[in-house]
Amino acid sequence: MNILVYGLINSLLLVLMALGFALAYSVSRVPNFTHGALYVLTGYLTWVFLNRLGLNYGLCIILSIASVTAMGWLIYQLTVIRVRGMPTSEIIVTFAISLAILEFLRWRGLRGATYVLPVFHLSTIHIYGVPVDAQRIIAVVITAVIVLALWLFTHYTKVGLGLRAIAQNERAALLLGIDSDRAATLALSLGSALAAIAAITILPMGNINVATGYDVLVSAIAVCICGGLGSWTGTILAGFVIGFAQMIVVYFIAPHLAMVVALAAVILILIFKPSGLFGRQKELEERV
Amino acid sequence: MKKILALVISLSFVLLTAIADAKPIVIGVATDTQILDGFATIRGLNLAVEEINSAGGINVKGEKRPFKVEIMDTRDCEPGVPVSEALLVLEKIILDKGADFIIGPGRSEAALAALGLIANYKKIQLLTCGGLSPKFHGTIAENYDKYKYAFRITGESRYMVEEAMDLLGGLNSKYGINRMFVIVEDVAFARAGGEIASENLKKKGWEILGYERYPAGTSDFSAGLLKAKDAKAQILFVMGEMAELSILINQWNDMKIPALPFGNYLGPAMEPKFWQVTKGRAAYTIVNLVNAGNAPSNATPWTMKFCKAYEKKYGTEPEGYGTSSGYMAPYIIKDAVERAGTLDPDALVTAMEKTNLVGVYGRVRFDPKSHQIIPQLDPEKGAVGTIFQWQDGKRVVVYPPKIAMGEVKFPPWMMEYWKIKKK
Numbered sequence: 001m002n003i004l005v006y007g008l009i010n011s012l013l014l015v016l017m018a019l020g021f022a023l024a025y026s027v028s029r030v031p032n033f034t035h036g037a038l039y040v041l042t043g044y045l046t047w048v049f050l051n052r053l054g055l056n057y058g059l060c061i062i063l064s065i066a067s068v069t070a071m072g073w074l075i076y077q078l079t080v081i082r083v084r085g086m087p088t089s090e091i092i093v094t095f096a097i098s099l100a101i102l103e104f105l106r107w108r109g110l111r112g113a114t115y116v117l118p119v120f121h122l123s124t125i126h127i128y129g130v131p132v133d134a135q136r137i138i139a140v141v142i143t144a145v146i147v148l149a150l151w152l153f154t155h156y157t158k159v160g161l162g163l164r165a166i167a168q169n170e171r172a173a174l175l176l177g178i179d180s181d182r183a184a185t186l187a188l189s190l191g192s193a194l195a196a197i198a199a200i201t202i203l204p205m206g207n208i209n210v211a212t213g214y215d216v217l218v219s220a221i222a223v224c225i226c227g228g229l230g231s232w233t234g235t236i237l238a239g240f241v242i243g244f245a246q247m248i249v250v251y252f253i254a255p256h257l258a259m260v261v262a263l264a265a266v267i268l269i270l271i272f273k274p275s276g277l278f279g280r281q282k283e284l285e286e287r288v
Numbered sequence: 289m290k291k292i293l294a295l296v297i298s299l300s301f302v303l304l305t306a307i308a309d310a311k312p313i314v315i316g317v318a319t320d321t322q323i324l325d326g327f328a329t330i331r332g333l334n335l336a337v338e339e340i341n342s343a344g345g346i347n348v349k350g351e352k353r354p355f356k357v358e359i360m361d362t363r364d365c366e367p368g369v370p371v372s373e374a375l376l377v378l379e380k381i382i383l384d385k386g387a388d389f390i391i392g393p394g395r396s397e398a399a400l401a402a403l404g405l406i407a408n409y410k411k412i413q414l415l416t417c418g419g420l421s422p423k424f425h426g427t428i429a430e431n432y433d434k435y436k437y438a439f440r441i442t443g444e445s446r447y448m449v450e451e452a453m454d455l456l457g458g459l460n461s462k463y464g465i466n467r468m469f470v471i472v473e474d475v476a477f478a479r480a481g482g483e484i485a486s487e488n489l490k491k492k493g494w495e496i497l498g499y500e501r502y503p504a505g506t507s508d509f510s511a512g513l514l515k516a517k518d519a520k521a522q523i524l525f526v527m528g529e530m531a532e533l534s535i536l537i538n539q540w541n542d543m544k545i546p547a548l549p550f551g552n553y554l555g556p557a558m559e560p561k562f563w564q565v566t567k568g569r570a571a572y573t574i575v576n577l578v579n580a581g582n583a584p585s586n587a588t589p590w591t592m593k594f595c596k597a598y599e600k601k602y603g604t605e606p607e608g609y610g611t612s613s614g615y616m617a618p619y620i621i622k623d624a625v626e627r628a629g630t631l632d633p634d635a636l637v638t639a640m641e642k643t644n645l646v647g648v649y650g651r652v653r654f655d656p657k658s659h660q661i662i663p664q665l666d667p668e669k670g671a672v673g674t675i676f677q678w679q680d681g682k683r684v685v686v687y688p689p690k691i692a693m694g695e696v697k698f699p700p701w702m703m704e705y706w707k708i709k710k711k
Contacts, residue, residue, distance in 0.1 A: 113556030
């Protein structure tokens with residue numbers, strides 16, 4: 001029961017971490033390597049607003065999410081748009097920005113165990129005898145709400161349908177008058193907002209440190225590659241596969257192999273099904 | 289009166305000018321400045337340097353010379369332990385910054401790799417924190433002629449485990465506690481500490497119920513904690529310095545695991561701010577601070593004097609491992625240089641080996657072969673450790689008995705679960 005409960009929780013946390021990356025890539029085809037950096041930046045900004053400016057926690061969260069969303073917009077408009085369509089350059093640019101953000105935070109003194117955010121509720125809930133802290137339960141609920149909200153957005157709103165159209169077939173969408181760059185900007189901004197929401201939800205369980213930025217990026221990429229770049233269903237499913245696989249390895253083999261599971265999953269997928277579980281990029285090559 | 293005052297002022301001016309003009313003795317600090325051990329060491333060291341310089345500096349055969357501190361970040365405590373980067377920094381601090389003495393690096397892997405480099409440049413190295421692996425001083429003893437320039441002025445994991453055995457043995461005699469689960473960070477010193485503790489306690493009749501290694505970056509310790517609970521552990525033996533160990537303590541408290549966390553080196557839990565950071569969930573956590581002086585106690589007359597000076601300068605109690613040893617490093621160097629009368633490395637090695645100085649954490653003496661500071665339970669005889677427990681927001685020293693300021697307490701859910709009573 002321990003494995004089921006915590007496997008489910010950790011899987012959903014992986015999904016929450018990866019959603020922003022998946023959304024940005026599926027629409028804009030830009031692998032947003034600033035994803036992890038924006039995650040940590042959100043935590044840091046929230047901490048600063050709370051501890052240095054003394055603002056209300058709710059207001060801090062809103063301001064941080066808004067700031068990071070704006071940052072996602074800026075990153076696309078000022079840099080990525082110039083190299084869009086050149087995959088290597090996109091990776092270099094976004095990764096460079098990621099390094100700049102994370103190392104700036106390191107230089108500003110983001111270190112040690114003392115940069116923490118308060119949990120939303122300090123209590124423990126027992127699920128079939130398994131104790132779980134309330135923050136994890138809240139994170140699970142938020143993940144479910146985000147997934148549902150994204151689904152509703154992309155199926156029942158004009159803007160969301162436009163994003164789906166670009167994700168499915170950019171040229172056809174252009175023919176129908178959907179602005180590709182505008183859609184890409186929106187996708188990156190929304191992706192950044194999702195990274196921020198993930199940060200606000202998950203970081204209170206631990207502490208804010210620079211290394212987390214790299215870990216989150218690796219986890220998000222692993223989940224998205226396994227699920228299929230561009231597929232949101234695949235992302236969710238891959239989150240569960242990797243989350244449970246990690247939990248089983250941690251429980252029955254060794255905890256220090258948890259990250260190996262994610263990376264091994266990437267390698268196996270790239271060997272046996274490069275398009276991912278639900279992806280379509282390399283479908284033609286795979287068939288041939 | 290006016291003439292005397294004028295004379296005093298002139299002499300002070302001359303003295304200060306002489307010190308200002310004198311070539312400084314450079315202490316090169318090559319350590320991970322991003323972690324507690326690193327920046328606590330630097331703060332302790334800077335405090336000592338300030339005191340020594342304002343008292344006139346170091347007397348090198350009649351010439352007064354000040355200390356100068358050069359700091360470079362090795363980042364050696366990052367995930368994956370980038371040893372090669374640490375060595376590059378070490379070389380740079382020697383060649384570019386002209387360091388006469390080296391402090392660091394911290395991580396055992398980097399400290400061991402640095403021995404060769406230090407030997408090539410013949411620089412006196414003082415390990416003030418980190419490098420807890422017994423292999424460090426073991427390597428010096430095995431290759432004395434090559435590695436004699438390195439000294440460790442702080443504890444090491446084998447002795448820390450002996451202290452832990454002693455304290456745990458006491459809990460066994462008093463309360464009948466003898467079941468332990470081990471959770472360590474996946475780095476050399478922590479693995480070694482966990483293994484040594486397990487072996488030693490098994491020989492004393494303890495049941496070791498599990499051993500798990502978690503890498504830096506872990507955000508969920510539920511598997512290990514629930515295993516410990518299912519196995520009915522009474523002590524959770526923790527070793528590591530990654531910031532994520534605060535998550536372990538939070539989860540331990542949230543889950544009300546009926547085992548007492550014993551951090552035989554638990555990095556984040558050392559800091560005075562840890563109570564506030566965990567919103568009190570750190571209560572009952574026991575932490576080994578390695579050297580006395582890293583939390584207030586009356587180990588020696590100098591200990592509280594140091595704690596108060598530190599608090600006055602930095603607005604906080606000494607912050608954790610590295611603070612008191614970082615503070616003592618310049619004093620140990622000063623003592624050795626003044627006795628040797630030279631900065632010649634071979635002469636300094638001989639002088640360092642003859643060190644006999646009562647400092648912040650007891651008497652500082654070195655084993656002549658391994659250059660490991662000699663530990664004792666009595667501060668008059670050797671370097672004394674400190675183990676404290678978080679109680680009501682305070683770091684209460686509970687070991688060694690000579691300097692203890694309180695007793696070990698158990699969380700109420702553990703007392704109820706195990707029906708704990710004194711024997």
